[in-house]
Amino acid sequence: MTAFTAYIAVALMGAWEKLPCGCGSVISGMNWTQHFFFNLFFLSLSILGLYLWHKLRGSNAGGEATEGASAKRHIKKVFFNIKILKR
Secondary structure, three states, rough: HHHHHHHHHHHHHOOOOOOOOOOOOOOOOOOHHHHHHHHHHHHHHHHHHHHHHHHHHHOOOOOOHHHHHHHHHHHHHHHHHHHHOOO
């Protein structure tokens, strides 16, 4: 997505006289400026998602489930520890 957004930016700067576009059905009616902002929006959204993923992964918010253990295994371990405490 970054490469295509950069390609559109170069196209908008006038690097080529005629620009081919093999776009899909939903975005085929867009002009180059609209394509640029469309891609820039989704590129920003993906960067934000990666940032949040790394931030949450590094925090202690998810406990063991974020460190590689499955959530199901973590829940079983919690319930097992509760059973031991009740004895």
